[in-house]
Amino acid sequence: MSGPVDAIVTGVGAYLPANAVSNSDLEMRVETSDAWIQARTGIRQRHVAADGELTSDLALAAARAALTDAGVDGAELDLIVLATTTPDSTFPATATKVQAALGMTQGAAFDVQAVCAGFIYAVSVAANALAAGQAAKALVIGAETFTRLLDWNDRSTCVLFGDGAGAILLEGRPSNGADRTGVLSSHLHSDGRYYDLLYVDGGPSSTGTTGHVRMQGPEVFKHAVNKLSDAVREALAANDLESGDVDWFVPHQANKRIIDGTAKKLGIDPGRVILTVDRHANTSAASIPLALHQGVADGRIKKGDLVVLEAIGGGLSWGASVIRW
Ligand code: UT7
Numbered sequence: 001m002s003g004p005v006d007a008i009v010t011g012v013g014a015y016l017p018a019n020a021v022s023n024s025d026l027e028m029r030v031e032t033s034d035a036w037i038q039a040r041t042g043i044r045q046r047h048v049a050a051d052g053e054l055t056s057d058l059a060l061a062a063a064r065a066a067l068t069d070a071g072v073d074g075a076e077l078d079l080i081v082l083a084t085t086t087p088d089s090t091f092p093a094t095a096t097k098v099q100a101a102l103g104m105t106q107g108a109a110f111d112v113q114a115v116c117a118g119f120i121y122a123v124s125v126a127a128n129a130l131a132a133g134q135a136a137k138a139l140v141i142g143a144e145t146f147t148r149l150l151d152w153n154d155r156s157t158c159v160l161f162g163d164g165a166g167a168i169l170l171e172g173r174p175s176n177g178a179d180r181t182g183v184l185s186s187h188l189h190s191d192g193r194y195y196d197l198l199y200v201d202g203g204p205s206s207t208g209t210t211g212h213v214r215m216q217g218p219e220v221f222k223h224a225v226n227k228l229s230d231a232v233r234e235a236l237a238a239n240d241l242e243s244g245d246v247d248w249f250v251p252h253q254a255n256k257r258i259i260d261g262t263a264k265k266l267g268i269d270p271g272r273v274i275l276t277v278d279r280h281a282n283t284s285a286a287s288i289p290l291a292l293h294q295g296v297a298d299g300r301i302k303k304g305d306l307v308v309l310e311a312i313g314g315g316l317s318w319g320a321s322v323i324r325w
Contacts, residue, residue: 004175007127007138008182009325011072011169013065014293015058016280017049023159030155037159042256046162046281049145054088056097058165059143062289063098066167072137074102079135080109081126083118083142083285085314086149087111090204098141107135114190115198116252116313118142118285123170123309123321124186130172141167142285149200151212160254161213162281166289181304181324187235190317194223198314220316224258228310229265231320235308239322243267248301252311253277253287262310274300284313301325 022045023034037043049058059082067074080102082095099109114121119142126138143165150158170183197219202211228251236242243266251259253276263273274295276287283290288309295301305325312318 004177005131005133005172006175006180006182007130007170008173009168009323010171011066011068011070012167012289012293012296013062013067013069014164014166014290015061015065016047016164016290017053017058019048019050020045021048026159029152030158032155032159040257041160042277043160043281044278046147047164048147049163053145055084055086055143055145056088056094058145058163059084059094059098059141059167060101062143062165062167063102063139063141066139066169067102070169072169074104077102077104077137077139078107079126079129079138080104081122081138081140082109082111083114083122084111084144085113085115085118085284086145094143095141114313114317115315116254116282116284116287117311117315117317117319118313119288120186120309120311120319120321121188121317122285123183124188124319126170127183127186130170136172138170139167140170141165142287142289144284144286146282146284149210149213154212156217157213157215160282162283164280164283164286164290166286166293168289168292184239184322184324185235186319186321187231187238188319189227189231190315192315194316197223197316221255221258223316224254224312225261225265227316227318228258228262228312228320231318232262232266232308232310235320235322241306241322245306246272246308247305248295248307249273250288250291250295250307250309252313253280253291254282287311
């Protein structure tokens with residue numbers, strides 16, 4: 001395809017493991033309460049992958065659902081970008097397992113690692129590849145078995161996370177330059193000075209173990225609202241848009257208080273916010289595509305709508321994307 005290309009969303013899919021674990025279930029395991037978790041985070045339950053159920057299994061289920069939604073066969077794909085912090089193995093990329101299972105033998109499949117901001121990074125990479133003519137049909141997946149990184153002796157983190165996967169199919173279409181649709185722009189940021197605020201205390205080159213999540217929650221919280229609202233403002237301004245133009249705000253689902261605070265700062269009507277944190281908890285790179293799937297499945301997100309995504313996570317890494325659905 002020569003000339004400008006729009007990266008349009010033609011399919012959405014999601015997968016959640018069957019096992020839903022309530023806050024009350026966690027009361028049996030750690031010194032916590034349903035009341036504390038709900039009041040501080042908005043979380044009521046999270047899904048947890050079964051023993052032997054891997055990130056690639058979750059990713060594949062979401063990928064298949066997105067392909068079915070789009071009416072596209074896996075063999076037609078020429079790019080898979082999979083955002084995950086919890087790969088099946090240190091290498092190769094989990095995306096290559098999904099690639100083989102989908103019957104895709106051309107193009108490229110790789111993982112991106114930006115923790116909870118991973119889906120924004122993956123959308124950016126895939127949309128840029130379509131715009132550059134490197135691919136025509138790109139599957140963008142966020143998939144995590146994040147509960148495998150939890151320290152069940154640390155109540156300040158173990159109640160916050162869940163497992164799941166979501167996927168969108170992006171297809172390149174000739175653009176007329178005006179009235180653009182699809183991914184309008186993505187805006188990525190990271191600042192490694194904040195590495196120690198949210199990290200895993202293991203890894204192949206340091207301890208040789210997988211490690212567990214460590215987080216200075218209140219510090220991350222303070223950065224989150226400011227950095228997310230700045231990124232969304234930057235993304236809207238780049239497209240000559242204002243917060244009043246946003247049909248659906250689809251934020252990373254870490255904490256309802258962060259989502260409410262960010263939406264308020266931006267002047268976005270709470271009725272325009274897609275919320276899944278109550279049922280999914282924080283599924284890291286999977287949270288945005290899971291929320292997108294929810295919004296599309298229940299009829300809220302429709303063709304032509306302006307959809308704004310944002311996320312922040314370890315690094316710190318953060319960003320925002322604007323999509324004309
Ligand atoms: O997705 C990546 C980005 N991550 C985030 O966005 C997470 C950002 N941070 C947060 O969401 C919040 O900071 C938390 C939910 C992690 C914590 O909420 P908080 O309002 O900042 O609480 P806190 O850490 O200041 O803790 C308040 C109290 C403490 O007790 P004291 O010291 O006041 O007596 C904690 O020990 O709550 C206690 N606490 C708990 N109590 C019951 C901490 N965890 C729990 C728990 N159950 N699970």
